[in-house]
Amino acid sequence: xxxxxxxxxxxxxxxxxxxxxxxxxxxxxxxxxxxxxxxxxxxxxxxxxxxxxxxxxxxxxxxxxxxxxxxxxxxxxxxxxxxxxxxxxxxxxxxxxxxxxxxxxxxxxxxxxxxxxxxxxxxxxxxxxxxxxxxxxxxxxxxxxxxxxxxxxxxxxxxxxxxxxxxxxxxxxxxxxxxxxxxxxxxxxxxxx
Amino acid sequence: xxxxxxxxxxxxxxxxxxxxxxxxxxxxxxxxxxxxxxxxxxxxxxxxxxxxxxxxxxxxxxxxxxxxxxxxxxxxxxxxxxxxxxxxxxxxxxxxxxxxxxxxxxxxxxxxxxxxxxxxxxxxxxxxxxxxxxxxxxxxxxxxxxxxxxxxxxxxxxxxxxxxxxxxxxxxxxxxxxxxxxxxxxxxxxxxxxxxxxxxxxxxxxxxxxxxxxxxxxxxxxxxxxxxxxxxxxxxxxxxxxxxxxxxxxxxxxxxxxxxxxxxxxxxxxxxxxxxxxxxxxxxxxxxxxxxxxxxxxxxxxxxxxxxxxxxxxxxxxxxxxxxxxxxxxxxxxxxxxxxxxxxxxxxxxxxxxxxxxxxxxxxxxxxxxxxxxxxxxxxxxxxxxxxxxxxxxxxxxxxxxxxxxxxxxxxxxxxxxxxxxxxxxxxxxxxxxxxxxxxxxxxxxxxxxxxxxxxxxxxxxxxxxxxxxxxxxxxxxxxxxxxxxxxxxxxxxxxxxxxxxxxxxxxxxxxxxxxxxxxxxxxxxxxxxxxxxxxxxxxxxxxxxxxxxxxxxxxxxxxxxxxxxxxxxxxxxxxxxxxxxxxxxxxxxxxxxxxxxxxxxxxxxxxxxxxxxxxxxxxxxxxxxxxxxxxxxxxxxxxxxxxxxxxxxxxxxxxxxxxxxxxxxxxxxxx
Numbered sequence: 001x002x003x004x005x006x007x008x009x010x011x012x013x014x015x016x017x018x019x020x021x022x023x024x025x026x027x028x029x030x031x032x033x034x035x036x037x038x039x040x041x042x043x044x045x046x047x048x049x050x051x052x053x054x055x056x057x058x059x060x061x062x063x064x065x066x067x068x069x070x071x072x073x074x075x076x077x078x079x080x081x082x083x084x085x086x087x088x089x090x091x092x093x094x095x096x097x098x099x100x101x102x103x104x105x106x107x108x109x110x111x112x113x114x115x116x117x118x119x120x121x122x123x124x125x126x127x128x129x130x131x132x133x134x135x136x137x138x139x140x141x142x143x144x145x146x147x148x149x150x151x152x153x154x155x156x157x158x159x160x161x162x163x164x165x166x167x168x169x170x171x172x173x174x175x176x177x178x179x180x181x182x183x184x185x186x187x188x189x190x191x192x193x
Numbered sequence: 194x195x196x197x198x199x200x201x202x203x204x205x206x207x208x209x210x211x212x213x214x215x216x217x218x219x220x221x222x223x224x225x226x227x228x229x230x231x232x233x234x235x236x237x238x239x240x241x242x243x244x245x246x247x248x249x250x251x252x253x254x255x256x257x258x259x260x261x262x263x264x265x266x267x268x269x270x271x272x273x274x275x276x277x278x279x280x281x282x283x284x285x286x287x288x289x290x291x292x293x294x295x296x297x298x299x300x301x302x303x304x305x306x307x308x309x310x311x312x313x314x315x316x317x318x319x320x321x322x323x324x325x326x327x328x329x330x331x332x333x334x335x336x337x338x339x340x341x342x343x344x345x346x347x348x349x350x351x352x353x354x355x356x357x358x359x360x361x362x363x364x365x366x367x368x369x370x371x372x373x374x375x376x377x378x379x380x381x382x383x384x385x386x387x388x389x390x391x392x393x394x395x396x397x398x399x400x401x402x403x404x405x406x407x408x409x410x411x412x413x414x415x416x417x418x419x420x421x422x423x424x425x426x427x428x429x430x431x432x433x434x435x436x437x438x439x440x441x442x443x444x445x446x447x448x449x450x451x452x453x454x455x456x457x458x459x460x461x462x463x464x465x466x467x468x469x470x471x472x473x474x475x476x477x478x479x480x481x482x483x484x485x486x487x488x489x490x491x492x493x494x495x496x497x498x499x500x501x502x503x504x505x506x507x508x509x510x511x512x513x514x515x516x517x518x519x520x521x522x523x524x525x526x527x528x529x530x531x532x533x534x535x536x537x538x539x540x541x542x543x544x545x546x547x548x549x550x551x552x553x554x555x556x557x558x559x560x561x562x563x564x565x566x567x568x569x570x571x572x573x574x575x576x577x578x579x580x581x582x583x584x585x586x587x588x589x590x591x592x593x594x595x596x597x598x599x600x601x602x603x604x605x606x607x608x609x610x611x612x613x614x615x616x617x618x619x620x621x622x623x624x625x626x627x628x629x630x631x632x633x634x635x636x637x638x639x640x641x642x643x644x645x646x647x648x649x650x651x652x653x654x655x656x657x658x659x660x661x662x663x664x665x666x667x668x669x670x671x672x673x674x675x676x677x678x679x680x681x682x683x684x685x686x687x688x689x690x691x692x693x694x695x696x697x698x699x700x701x702x703x704x705x706x707x708x709x710x711x712x713x714x715x716x717x718x719x720x721x722x723x724x725x726x727x728x729x730x731x732x733x734x735x736x737x738x739x740x741x742x743x744x745x746x747x748x749x750x751x752x753x754x755x756x757x758x759x760x761x762x763x764x765x766x767x768x769x770x771x772x773x774x775x776x777x778x779x780x781x782x783x784x785x786x787x788x789x790x791x792x793x794x795x796x797x798x799x800x801x802x803x804x805x806x807x808x809x810x811x812x813x814x815x816x817x818x819x820x821x822x823x824x825x826x827x828x829x830x831x832x833x834x835x836x837x838x839x840x841x842x843x844x845x846x847x848x849x850x851x852x853x854x855x856x857x858x859x860x861x862x863x864x865x
Contacts, residue, residue: 007682007691033658037666037687060688063663 032062041085051075120147133174195226202236202261211295242274249278256319257285260312281324288315317864325784330831332418333525334775342370344749344760345530351768353401367472376572380652393473416831417744428515430479435510438475442502460576533750536600536704546607559585590697600704613754615702623662705754785852786833794825794847800839808832
């Protein structure tokens with residue numbers, strides 16, 4: 001974890017009920033104080049090598065109420081929600097749910113903090129689901145590249161993927177596409193973005 | 194002519210791997226006086242012992258030598274086997290060819306030769322062994338307990354309830370010790386006074402406990418079963434037989450501003466005082482150093498300066514001229530339960546190995562207190578009535594920082610050990626603080642959380658999860674004054690974040706140290722102690738409450754940092770040891786002790802001067818008419834530990850150690 005130049009001044013003394021921890025507790029029913037920093041979550045995390053803050057560090061910053069650092073962190077967007085951390089936590093804590101809650105807080109309070117490429121990917125992904133009920137890889141790639149501007153990233157892997165049949169040329173829509181659309185409509189009503 | 198049997202053990206592979214046991218047995222068989230010599234896989238096993246018993250009978254052996262492991266391991270086993278076959282057990286000896294040979298050598302041929310030498314050594318020695326019989330010494334079935342804290346109270350009550358008399362000596366004017374100062378106790382948060390004071394009263398009322406408060410052990414003589422202890426009863430300036438504890442004297446004492454030791458300096462007491470209302474015995478003591486009358490006397494003022502207490506005392510119990518008195522008690526066992534004191538971070542330290550904390554201001558920053566002071570603040574009977582208030586200005590601290598491992602685990606300050614109880618009491622303090630200051634924030638700096646114990650870790654988790662104490666991992670680098678707050682500079686090593694806190698109050702969990710004066714007491718008792726003054730147990734695992742001096746036991750924090758449950762468990766363990774000892778009217782012990790030849794002893798008493806145990810006494814040889822012929826040395830059979838120093842010193846060769854006489858040793862040495 002990188003250290004900031006200013007020492008953490010616990011002098012601000014945010015009362016516990018107004019801390020980020022308290023917000024997480026409201027959303028998830030989980031109190032970050034529960035974590036005793038054993039690190040088993042980070043040890044099993046498949047994305048750990050890609051994260052600037054590892055899973056246990058995210059929880060530690062929560063305990064220290066370091067709101068800005070946490071909400072601006074890319075790591076909370078790296079999580080694949082595979083829930084290995086949650087499955088293995090000895091304290092019956094749920095880091096995956098906490099990270100998810102952190103994302104929601106960012107989206108609600110300051111969506112500009114979401115990294116552009118990550119935001120692009122999520123939007124592209126959801127567009128695919130909305131349109132076809134499943135992912136149409138070619139469309140996903142195209143949509144992501146247009147949104148992110150990373151036009152030529154990973155192009156060298158295209159021939160291989162084509163050869164192995166990983167990239168279909170036309171989308172295949174699922175039968176119950178109407179149900180999927182209803183889900184999207186309902187979500188949009190409940191949580192306007 | 195001797196008829197000696199030699200038995201060589203392979204100890205499985207332990208000896209057999211390096212030593213050719215069969216060859217050793219064969220070589221020993223050829224020695225003069227050896228009539229039987231064999232080797233066997235496991236001599237200590239039942240069939241192995243049967244071999245010895247059978248050979249004693251068949252060959253009519255008058256000596257048995259077992260070449261095997263250390264005598265520490267199996268001498269008793271083989272002597273018992275020999276005795277079972279009708280041989281005097283002291284005619285059976287061991288040659289150590291395992292620890293002294295096979296385990297430390299690699300070359301088989303050389304190791305075998307060495308083993309032969311070691312066994313031959315004992316064969317030649319045993320030719321001069323004499324049959325010996327065990328010694329019996331009487332037991333005085335009363336116990337002395339030194340220290341009236343929770344450990345001493347528990348030990349005294351257990352022994353007294355077991356039917357034996359106990360003398361409980363406490364140096365302060367009341368029993369109760371540190372536990373009486375605590376507010377609540379982990380991990381159950383039950384009130385310390387509520388569970389302790391009934392036990393204190395029980396001590397005072399027990400028909401078999403003689404409580405000597407405000408007393409100290411002056412000297413100890415004797416040995417297990419027969420100690421003679423001189424006890425100094427310090428002058429209270431009060432006739433204990435007259436005082437009924439009404440409290441008029443303390444109420445009327447004009448000097449009311451003396452910092453109270455019981456309140457850790459956070460409250461005041463009078464010059465004539467009882468340390469706390471539940472004191473047992475409830476009899477005041479006059480602090481002569483702070484009494485106006487005694488100060489006046491010291492200055493040589495003719496007129497009596499004060500004396501108010503004596504005027505108001507309806508029972509005329511005040512005695513300004515009382516002197517220390519001495520009593521002697523005879524006991525069979527002694528339990529040491531003198532407890533602990535807290536390390537202080539100041540610049541002046543009482544020993545060279547200790548150092549203070551300059552980085553924390555050497556104890557000069559206001560509102561930096563220690564754990565016991567916090568206990569008094571949190572205690573309903575304390576100086577603030579249970580309110581957490583800063584000593585400097587009486588304000589309620591809204592941000593309080595607890596620092597663990599102050600002194601402990603700190604080689605630079607001279608205490609590399611863990612004080613064991615601090616993790617738990619700090620967690621308790623954060624809870625008490627949370628209960629009393631709802632809008633306050635408790636922050637703890639720790640290195641590790643050591644919460645081994647039933648319900649302990651759960652307790653610490655409660656402090657963190659329910660009382661929302663913020664635990665930061667790391668040691669604090671400095672404490673400095675910052676206005677009326679304390680600037681705490683630290684780092685949270687879990688996040689790598691430097692931390693700077695302006696705290697209203699800082700509580701230091703300072704290290705536990707043995708009581709002052711422990712080393713001089715230990716020397717009186719011949720009990721060894723470590724670098725820090727903690728008393729040494731006889732064996733860290735298998736004899737945890739015994740000491741190396743037979744009949745003296747240790748309980749509680751005088752042996753190592755201990756919490757209440759540990760201290761009580763140890764105390765009960767010592768009580769069970771003492772009651773076990775007292776279940777015998779006599780003690781049986783090995784006869785391997787020094788013996789004086791009364792014919793040749795000239796009474797020079799060189800032996801008396803060199804004996805480390807004080808076992809040499811003076812014996813008057815008289816004729817039939819009672820005229821003194823000479824004074825010679827005599828060995829106290831209970832005290833002698835068989836070290837042999839006297840034997841080496843005696844110029845007339847009149848004192849010898851049974852089992853290790855000069856004759857035996859010379860014969861053995863000549864065999865090499």
